[in-house]
Amino acid sequence: MSTPQPGRLPASVYRRRRVVVGLAALAVIAIIVLLLIPRGGDEPTTPDPTTPSGSGTPSAESTEPADAAACDPADITLTPVTDKSEYQEGEFPMISMTIVNSGTEACSFDVGTDAQLYSIVSGSDPIWNSRDCQSESAPQEMVLEPGVETNTTPFEWGRVRSGTDNCGDDRPLVTAEGATYRLSVALGQAKSEEDVPFLLY
DSSP: OOOOOTTOOOHHHHHHHHHHHHHHHHHHHHHHHHHHSOOOOSSOOSSSOEEETTSSSOOHHHHOOTTOOBOOGGGEEEEEEESOSEEOTTOOOEEEEEEEEOSSSOEEEEOSTTTEEEEEEETTEEEEETTTTOOOOOOOEEEEOBTOEEEEOOEEOOSBOOBTTBOOTTOOBOOOTTEEEEEEEEETTEEOSSOEEEEEO
């Protein structure tokens, strides 16, 4: 067994120090990466825009347009959805919509992000809509069975206003302190008959 030279620590000590330094460097890199990843919230998500209730992904029967006729927009019932009715400071609403074919026959309809529209108002003041700052969109034809509810993928609204010339990352947050906001939705020519209110604190 070798004897450490006077004034030098054992080699195992230096190895442990190198491991500790390496782990610290990896932790710093991980923190920087997390800070640089932008938080979404100004547009619907593009992949898998819809998921039928009770299943993880659209079934082959429900997503293939096949021989189904086009849906009459008047037969498409839309309901705006928020994950909560009140949001405390620092909480961001997750919004989505449910889609139901209220007709008597299966039909094909574009339920993709190119057709989805989410609008938020406060009183008569238009606050935000998903088209203003949407950078990418994609169509998705789906066969909608009568009476079967389909849910779009929820996404975060960042509590900011929008406009075709107002899509920067430095937009100020909207008024909170118990203010009421209302979400409505549309899918092509189909529109929700009612909106859903929620409060911001």
